[in-house]
Amino acid sequence: MTPLIYSTLIISLGIGTTLTFASTHWYLAWMGIEINTLAIIPLMTQSHSPRATEATTKYFFAQATASATLLFAATSNAFFTGSWDILQTNNPLTYTLMTLALAMKIGLAPLHSWMPEVMQGLTLLTGLILSTWQKLAPFCLIYQIQPHSPNLFMALGLLSIVAGGWGGFNQVQLRKILAYSSIAHLGWMVLILSFSPPLTLVAFSTYLMMTFSLFYSFMMTKTTHINSLSTSWAKIPTLTALTPLILLSLGGLPPLTGFLPKWMILQELTKQDLALVAVLAALFSLFSLYFYLRLSYTMTLTMPPNNPAGTLPWRLNPSHNTLPP
Amino acid sequence: MSYLMCVLLLGLVLGLVAVASNPSPYFAAMGLVVVAGVGCGVLVGTGGCFLSLVLFLIYLGGMLVVFAYSAAMAAEPFPEGWGSWPTLRLVGGYLVGVAVARGLLGKNWYEEDWSGFDSILGLTVLRGDVGGVSLMYSSGGWLLMGGGWVLLLTLFVVLELTRGLGRGALRAV
Numbered sequence: 400m401t402p403l404i405y406s407t408l409i410i411s412l413g414i415g416t417t418l419t420f421a422s423t424h425w426y427l428a429w430m431g432i433e434i435n436t437l438a439i440i441p442l443m444t445q446s447h448s449p450r451a452t453e454a455t456t457k458y459f460f461a462q463a464t465a466s467a468t469l470l471f472a473a474t475s476n477a478f479f480t481g482s483w484d485i486l487q488t489n490n491p492l493t494y495t496l497m498t499l500a501l502a503m504k505i506g507l508a509p510l511h512s513w514m515p516e517v518m519q520g521l522t523l524l525t526g527l528i529l530s531t532w533q534k535l536a537p538f539c540l541i542y543q544i545q546p547h548s549p550n551l552f553m554a555l556g557l558l559s560i561v562a563g564g565w566g567g568f569n570q571v572q573l574r575k576i577l578a579y580s581s582i583a584h585l586g587w588m589v590l591i592l593s594f595s596p597p598l599t600l601v602a603f604s605t606y607l608m609m610t611f612s613l614f615y616s617f618m619m620t621k622t623t624h625i626n627s628l629s630t631s632w633a634k635i636p637t638l639t640a641l642t643p644l645i646l647l648s649l650g651g652l653p654p655l656t657g658f659l660p661k662w663m664i665l666q667e668l669t670k671q672d673l674a675l676v677a678v679l680a681a682l683f684s685l686f687s688l689y690f691y692l693r694l695s696y697t698m699t700l701t702m703p704p705n706n707p708a709g710t711l712p713w714r715l716n717p718s719h720n721t722l723p724p
Numbered sequence: 725m726s727y728l729m730c731v732l733l734l735g736l737v738l739g740l741v742a743v744a745s746n747p748s749p750y751f752a753a754m755g756l757v758v759v760a761g762v763g764c765g766v767l768v769g770t771g772g773c774f775l776s777l778v779l780f781l782i783y784l785g786g787m788l789v790v791f792a793y794s795a796a797m798a799a800e801p802f803p804e805g806w807g808s809w810p811t812l813r814l815v816g817g818y819l820v821g822v823a824v825a826r827g828l829l830g831k832n833w834y835e836e837d838w839s840g841f842d843s844i845l846g847l848t849v850l851r852g853d854v855g856g857v858s859l860m861y862s863s864g865g866w867l868l869m870g871g872g873w874v875l876l877l878t879l880f881v882v883l884e885l886t887r888g889l890g891r892g893a894l895r896a897v
Contacts, residue, residue, distance in 0.1 A: 404884055411877050418870070430870060437877055441884040444893035452893050 411438035419536035425473035454520025465503035472496035508562035518578035549593030559586025564686025602660035643695035650688035735762035745814035748803035749795035
C-alpha cells in the first residue's frame with residue numbers, strides 16, 4: 400500500500416475514534432464509528448489472500464448491520480424523546496436496541512460469531528488494531544447509555560464470559576484464541592457496567608495492556624499456531640520467560656494485574672447481592688484460564704522435540720530486540 | 725392526499741419485500757429504483773421537496789445508475805425474477821412477516837398525525853428542509869467538512885480494495 404493511502408487510513412482511524420469520544424450528538428458518534436469501520440477495511444485486505452478478503456467481508460457485514468441498527472435506534476430515540484443527546488436515552492426500546500447494536504459491534508455474545516473467523520483471516524498487527532482500537536469507540540457509547548435495569552448488560556456479560564471461555568477451549572490457532580479471550584474480557588467489562596462504571600474502565604484498560612502485550616509477543620516470534628508457538632522458545636528467551644506472566648495475567652491470577660479487575664468486579668457483584676452471578680462468572684473464567692495455561696505450557700514449560708539446528712539459537716545473540724522497534 | 729401517502733408507503737414495504745427476497749441483481753436494482761422513487765414521493769408528501777429532489781438526482785440518478793451498470797456487468801444466463809420458486813418462497817415469507825408486524829405493532833398507524841418538515845421553523849422565507857440545507861452550510865460547516873472527509877475516505881477505501889487486478893484483494897476485477 401502506498402504510504403499516502405496508508406497514512407490516510409491510519410489518520411482516519413484516529414479521527415473516527417476521536418470523533419465518537421468528543422460527540423454528544425448521536426449522528427456524530429455514529430459517523431465516527433463508520434469512519435473507523437471504513438478505514439480499517441483496506442488494512443484488513445492488505446495480505447491479498449482469499450482468507451483475508453473473506454474475513455473483511457464478514458467484518459463489514461457485521462459492522463454495517465450493527466451501525467444500521469444503531470442509527471435506527473438513535474432516530475427512534477429522537478422520535479420518542481425529542482433529543483439527539485447521547486445521555487438522553489430514556490426509552491426502553493431505544494436503549495435496548497442501542498445496547499444490542501453496540502454489543503454486535505464489539506463482539507459480545509450472543510452476537511459474537513463473526514469475531515473468531517474475522518480475527519483468523521488477519522495479520523497479527525491488524526488483529527491487534529481490531530481487538531483494541533476498534534473497541535474504544537463503541538465502548539465509549541456503551542458507557543454513556545444509562546439503562547433502567549441492569550438485566551440486559553448482565554445477560555450479555557455472563558453469556559460472553561461463557562462463550563469466550565467455552566469457545567476457546569478447543570482452538571489451536573492463536574488468533575482465534577485471542578478472539579475468544581477478547582469476547583470473555585468484554586463480558587467481564589459489561590457485566591459490571593450498570594453497577595460501577597469505573598470498574599468497567601479498570602477492566603478495559605487492563606485488558607488493553609494485556610492483550611497488546613500478548614499480540615506483540617506473538618508478532619515478535621511470528622507465531623500463529625500452537626505448533627509454531629511450541630518451537631518458538633529458542634527465538635527470544637526473555638520473551639519465553641515473560642509470556643506466561645502475560646497469559647496468567649489474562650487468566651486473572653493473583654498477584655498479577657489481571658486479577659485486579661476480576662477481584663473488584665466480584666466484590667461489587669456480591670455487594671449488590673448477586674453472589675450467584677459472581678460465582679458463575681468466576682467459574683466460567685476457569686475455561687479461559689485453561690487455554691491460557693495450555694499456551695504457557697506449550698511455550699515455556701516444555702521444550703518440544705526440535706531439530707539440533709533449532710536448539711542452537713539461544714546460545715547466540717538474539718536477532719530481535721525485546722523492546723518495540 | 726392521505727390516500728396517496730398510504731399508497732406510497734405500501735409501495736415502500738412491497739419494494740422492501742421485492743429487494744429482500746433475493747432475486748437477480750437486475751431485478752433487485754429495479755426494486756431499489758421503485759423504493760427510492762416511492763420514498764421521494766413520501767418525502768414530498770411530508771413537505772421536504774428539496775430533499776426529495778436531491779434524493780432523486782443523487783441517489784437515483786447517480787448511485788443507482790452506477791449500480792445498475794455494475795449489476796449489468798454481473799450478468800447471468802438465467803436470471804431469477806420474482807416468479808422463480810426460491811424467490812417466490814422468500815416473497816411469501818416476507819409478506820407473512822409484514823402481516824405479523826402490522827398485527828403486532830401497527831395498531832394506530834393511521835391515527836397518529838404526520839409531523840412534516842414545516843412545523844418547527846415557523847413562517848420564514850427558508851422553511852423546512854431548505855432552511856436545514858442553509859444551516860448545514862453555515863452553523864454546520866465543520867460537520868459538512870467531516871461528511872466530505874468520510875466520502876473522500878470511502879473513495880480511497882474502494883480504490884485501494886479494487887487495486888491490483890489479479891494480484892489484489894478482489895481477484896476477479
